[in-house]
Amino acid sequence: MQNVEILLIDEKPKKRFCIKRLAGKGKPYGFIGPLSLLLFTFYVIPIFLSIYFSFTDYNIIKKPGFIGLSNYRDLLLDETFKASIKNTFIFTLGVVPAQTIFSLFMASWLVSRGKSRLTEFVKGAMFIPVISSMVLVSIVWRILLNGEGSPLNMILNILNITQPNWLGDSSIVLFVLMGITVWKNTGYFMILYIAGLMEIPKNYTEAARVDGAGRWRVFYHITLPLLKPTTIMVVFLGMVWSLQTFDLIYTLTGGGPGNASMTLVLHIYNNAFKNFNAGYAMTIANILLFFSAMAAIVQKSFLKKEKSEVY
Amino acid sequence: MKKILALVLSVILLTAVTSTEAMAFWGKKEKKEKLVVWLPPIGENDKVVWEPILKEYEEANNVDVELEIIPWENYSEKYAAGIASGQGPDVGYMYAEMFPQFIEMGAVEDLTPYLTKEDYEKYIYIQHGKMMGGMYGLGIEAANPAVIYYNKDILASIGEDVPVTWEDFIRCATKATKDTDKDGKADQWGFSQGWGAPYFGDLNWNWYGFLWQAGGDIFNDDLKSVRFNDKAGVKAAEFLRDLKFKYDVLPPYYMAQTNKEMLQTTFGPGKSLFSIFLSSAAGEILDKSFPDLNYGIILSLEDEDKGTFASVDQLVLMSGAKDKKLAFGLIEHMLSTESMTKFHKHHPRAPIAVGEPYQGDPRLQKMIETQEGVYRPLVVGPHGVEIYEYLWKQLQMMMAGEKSAKESLDEAAAYSNRLLAK
DSSP, X not given: OOOOOOOOTTOOOOOOOOHHHHHHHSHHHHHHHHHHHHHIIIIIHHHHHHHHHTTBOOXXXXXXXXXXXXXXXXXXXXXHHHHHHHHHHHHHHHHHHHHHHHHHHHHHHHHHHOSOHHHHHHHHHHHHHHHSXXXXXXXXXXXXXXXXXXXXXXXXXXXXXXXXXXXXXXXXXXXXXXXXXXXXXXXXXXXXXXXXXXXXXXXXXXXXXXXXXXXXXXXXXIIHHXXXXXXXHHHHHHHHHHHTOOHHHHHHTTTOSTTTTOOHHHXXXXXIIISOOHHHXXXXXXXXXXXXXXXXXXXXXXXXXHTTSOO | OHHHHHHHHHHHHHHHHHSHHHHHHTTOOOOOEEEEEEEOOSSSSXXXXXXXXXXXXXXXXXXXXXXXXXXXXXXXXXXXXXXXXXXXXXXXEEOGGGHHHHHHHTOBOOOGGGOOHHHHHHBTTGGGGEEXXXXXXXXXXXXXXXXXXXXXXXXXXXXXXOOOXXXXXXXXXXXXXXXXXXXSSOOBEEEEOOOOXXXXXXXXXXXXXXXXXXXXXXXXXXXXXBOTTSHHHHXXXXXXXXXXXXXXXXXXXXXXXXXXXXXXXXXXXXXXXXXXXXXXXXXXXXXXXXXXXXXXXXXXOBSSSBOEEOOOEEEEEBTXXXXXXXXXHHHHHHHSHHHHHHHHHHSOXXXXXXXXXXXXXXXXXXXXXXXXXXXXXXXXXXXXXXXXXXXXXXXXXXXXXXXXXXXXXXXXXXXXXXXXXO
16 A cells, blocks of 8 residues: 555645755855855954964964963064054055056056057056965075165166165165065056956047047046046055065065065964964064954945045 | 674674785785885985985885975975974984974983984994984984085185185175175275074074174083173174174175075176175085186184084984884985985985085195084083074164164163073
8 A cells, every 4th residue: 555645724734855946045155155154164253263363372382371461461562563553554655556546657558559469468568476376486586685786786886886785774675575575566456457448438538638638637537537446446456465565575585684585374383383373473473463353344344435426 | 682693793704804904815915014204305315315325124024114304494494393293203303493392392312212322433423413302313414514615716806815714704804895896886895794584593603703703602511591692792793783884895785685695696607705694505505506716715713712613413303203213224224425425415414424425626635524513412401492583683773773782782681681580
């Protein structure tokens, strides 16, 4: 005899597990679920863990012991930390405007010139540093800059120009590193700006031209406001990258000479992996997180304000 | 019931088939125990040199030995990460600065219970394994002191003899610093000493020797405070600072290059009278890259005392080793007279074990055999890495002209003493 389920009038059918039904109801959650889980596991949890560990003497291997605010108190006495904060801000304040202006200038020039062999070559040349490994870039720059016999110094010598001590002079080393960073990043931001410029409807600029606006006026009153979302992204990304700059400085100077090029991330790395003071490193990381969060908040408020100004 | 019976029988059959005896019966090898060894590169192609030595131990003990050569850059970081993740080695190589942290973490095994009376007679540098209340290593790399190289032709050209004291050194360096091509700029330097190393490794030749020569030291005897900022320390630091700011005998790029780079770019091409680096650089850098260079070697200058740095790097038994006896056996095999004789044939160094012939640089043999005590390793003290790193940065600031000798040493000492007081 077959097993037949008889459904009475006042009974509801048993709900069976059905992926189709689940997907129907919570479709959006189904899509964002896996990624949210990954984000939560690898981004949110570590943030809370780092806050917890900053109150401990965790050294990677031993079980962490609670030490209260001791790590935060040590920060106040740490001369290297003070130097790293100062350098990180100088670095960010120097690099972000420079790479933003330079990439905007290059993108505008390339778009205005249209497609030609020259523009294609410039685009390619500008993008090569972006795709090059930072370690490789650092090695090449060290060869270019270091010592009397380095290629750059030899050229200066031929031109009878005094050779600066590029990586050994405390007063200029940070600016040299800033220059290399701008050179490395500009190509990437230039591509973002090119995309932004291509999106601007041509009839806007054409209408302005018909009304008698010159190139500068068109750029200032039409192009620049329409590029605001791109600019905000370029500035924000640039800020985050600059605040977190590590590999170039680690490979080229190690934060030296002295603490002349020490940055927050380098100080975090040294404490965590060289001194094995992971608790202290996470204390510094929390300070960096605070600054990055501030940058994000500022960017968000800008985005809110400036939305749909022209469109 | 039948199903359950079949399942039980299947499990019994599977167990019988995969048991050790059954594996042997079916001709499959029993899974061997594995020992992991981490070493830095002592010379070139170390793996090729070590492999036959390790194979002997593999065959004699029915064990697999896996050797990993880890570059010097990030060497200690690799250990920390490996130990933290439970993927560290069974046998490792450590230098003095690494020890305090790993001993404090309990990552390195005290070898006292493993060592026999014969071991104490067999290993030449065994006394250097004693540190922080235990015996934590057996020397594998030693007697490679930091030396001052001098250019014989330049020395002859300025009519001077090989310097003995600090005063001699300054006089010779000052005389040698000159504009040889008459273009208005100096192009020959007294002392090609580099202060641009990103990390504290260059303290080994730039600082410790001069500190000891002045009669100073790093730690006080109880290892609870430092003493490098005392009168002797300040004297040594001022001597180094004066080389730039009083006598101006260093090349202009002295803050950008390491000592190794200085040897390659300045001393090797004959552009400086003195340079300072490891003695092994004579054969490995100068003879290979600058065969025509006419140079000599000074082990130590003399002030209140003589002294120069020579590390004693050790093989250690890691606490995470599963079979510690087997791993210690491997250490003994690697350091045996026979193994070291084979190893040093490829990478010439002074003997490690009694009975090993001298296979190092023949020019250094007399110096190494008679001057032990003048060359010496660091005392292993707590917070070594942090203290040396901080001190290096402070000395860099001093050499860059940002601080006086006293200011930089006092700042480093205050930081060090805060750490040691914890």
